[in-house]
Amino acid sequence: MxxxxxxxxxxxxxxxxxxxxxxxxxxxxxxxxxxxxxxxxxxxxxxxxxxxxxxxxxxxxxxxxxxxxxRSREGLVGALYEDLLERYRAVLAAELARHDTTRALLDAFVATHIDWSVRNPAAARFLAEHRHHPALQAAESRLQHGTTDFLHPLLLRLRPAMTAGILRPLPPELLLSLVIGPVQTWLRMQRAGHTSLKPAGAAQKLSDLIWDAIAVPVVIRKATARTAK
Amino acid sequence: MxxxxxxxxxxxxxxxxxxxxxxxxxxxxxxxxxxxxxxxxxxxxxxxxxxxxxxxxxxxxxxxxxxxxxRSREGLVGALYEDLLERYRAVLAAELARHDTTRALLDAFVATHIDWSVRNPAAARFLAEHRHHPALQAAESRLQHGTTDFLHPLLLRLRPAMTAGILRPLPPELLLSLVIGPVQTWLRMQRAGHTSLKPAGAAQKLSDLIWDAIAVPVVIRKATARTAK
DNA sequence: TTTATTCTAGAATTTTATTCTAATCGGCGC
DNA sequence: GCGCCGATTAGAATAAAATTCTAGAATAAA
Structure with missing residues (x-):
């Protein structure tokens, strides 16, 4: 009325x-x-x-x-996903563009991913938990490598480092798994309250550890204290 | 009638x-x-x-x-989750029990997780994608470390290796993130068809790389050609 | 202003989840 | 075997939620 x-x-x-x-x-x-x-x-x-x-x-x-x-309830979910993903993608792209060395690139990726996720908990959680939502299969599968679409730009920047002998020669899925996997898992645990480190500290630590997994190991010539830790 | x-x-x-x-x-x-x-x-x-x-x-x-x-539709989802998780947990526990060195433990974990997941695609996918389902919060939160319940036994076995100087001293979330993160991410990509390696090969490779991230690095004394690649 | 298009509104309909009541089963004491 | 009882099965009845439909109002272009 x-x-x-x-x-x-x-x-x-x-x-x-x-x-x-x-x-x-x-x-x-x-x-x-x-x-x-x-x-x-x-x-x-x-x-x-x-x-x-x-x-x-x-x-x-x-x-x-x-x-x-x-279109429907699911359409809403899909639209939200695409909207949030696009926002994150933009932030990430801008951040990655400011770094050139491989190591700096890794640091920037890890730090940015964690920082954005912590600042936008609802958005990050939604993106993390609904990667698999049926309404998203379209968006997800129109990518080149992995379910993790936004990673492609990163891969493009990392690949040259492999041929340059900085990173170990690995198939892309393995490289990306090593880079993104620990970060996403840490965030999940952080969300659940299972963490002792602050986000920035965790990001630093994670970069360091991931680097040791993906970089070509440096052969130390003398027993110089390179303080590995 | x-x-x-x-x-x-x-x-x-x-x-x-x-x-x-x-x-x-x-x-x-x-x-x-x-x-x-x-x-x-x-x-x-x-x-x-x-x-x-x-x-x-x-x-x-x-x-x-x-x-x-x-109880309800959600109850069904929750029951399925618990049922599948329990089955996987049993397989994993049995497998971990057969190994003693830290390195063998890591290998066994990665190999078992990947093998089981590939053999039981529907179950693995369901478990991976519904970790966050509301009906599961109860099950998930009654664990000690991380969202990843079944990891706790693994952590218990890994912790001594840290104090023994075999693994780097790290907070548990970081250690577990490094171990489980890449494996889960690789599986997701594998499911999406983005992989060149066979499961067994990927498991081996992943163990190797993860090991380099979590183990205390070995310092090489002489400039022996260790051919990094 | 007119007109086409997009957007808003909410009642009507359809689909889906859940509840409720009445059986049926399988064992157990007798 | 007989009768009782808790656990289980059935499906109709009900409630709740999603989606469609028709009409009206804003907006922009002509």
Missing amino acids: TKPLRKPARTDPAAARDTVARDIATGAGTRQRALIAALALFDTQGVDATTIEQVRDAADISIGSLYHHF | TKPLRKPARTDPAAARDTVARDIATGAGTRQRALIAALALFDTQGVDATTIEQVRDAADISIGSLYHHF
């Missing part, structure tokens, strides 16, 4: 804790509001447990609108 | 491809049939996309039975 017609308020200052959430909110169209609301709900209750109606209420839009912007 | 009453056939030879599925089928009560059917459907269509009714049809039982054995 009451017909509020269009919502006047276009900006919703609330619900912006993550930097990503704030970024999304900046645009603040209906679609964006839906995405922020969904991310918050997903993070709190899990994707399966949140209903379309909860999103509808949290974003304060109508079901019709929701279904206008997203 | 037709009342088939009880199903006479208790063994369902079909649907047993994975060794796990076969194991489950051996018991072959109603509950077990539901679990096998669910695993197959989940693997094919994803958890979200499969309905209770599909499970009901595939397992050829009634809805009443299903809800008698599982």
